[in-house]
Amino acid sequence: MRRAALTLLATGFLATTLTACGNSGNSGGSIVIPPQSPTVSFINPPTSGRVGTSTPAFTVQVSVPGGARSTQFVELETFNPLGTRVQREVFSPQQVGCSPGATFCSFNTDFRVAPGDPAGVWQFRITAFDQQNRSGSQTLLITVFQ
Numbered sequence: 001m002r003r004a005a006l007t008l009l010a011t012g013f014l015a016t017t018l019t020a021c022g023n024s025g026n027s028g029g030s031i032v033i034p035p036q037s038p039t040v041s042f043i044n045p046p047t048s049g050r051v052g053t054s055t056p057a058f059t060v061q062v063s064v065p066g067g068a069r070s071t072q073f074v075e076l077e078t079f080n081p082l083g084t085r086v087q088r089e090v091f092s093p094q095q096v097g098c099s100p101g102a103t104f105c106s107f108n109t110d111f112r113v114a115p116g117d118p119a120g121v122w123q124f125r126i127t128a129f130d131q132q133n134r135s136g137s138q139t140l141l142i143t144v145f146q
Contacts, residue, residue, distance in 0.1 A: 037066075039062070039136045040128050040138035042140055044058050059106060064104065066134060076124070088125075118123055122141070
């Protein structure tokens, strides 16, 4: 019985000490996890295409725990087989069917290599930005044939 009382007393003392550590205001007793950066996902993206022809449309899903930025929310970039950026477009949330502050958005897009551009492996990168200016991107590699 005495041993149980000592164990109970020690447990109570430990709980009081741990509680006191977390209540001092600047001790860092609670851990605050900041929102994650945006993530971009492609649903059924194309893996190949032909010069001068658009790929079938595919879905882009954007998860934005910090809320969609009200301007310049999504950036689409295209890089040719040499790695040179040949196109850059920036869209507001409204232009891709979303709302400022939204935490999830989904939209459709396609990919096209203009006539006269080279065949090879092209890169199509989509970057999303949140209200704290954090970003997340996904790059799609598309083999383009003549």
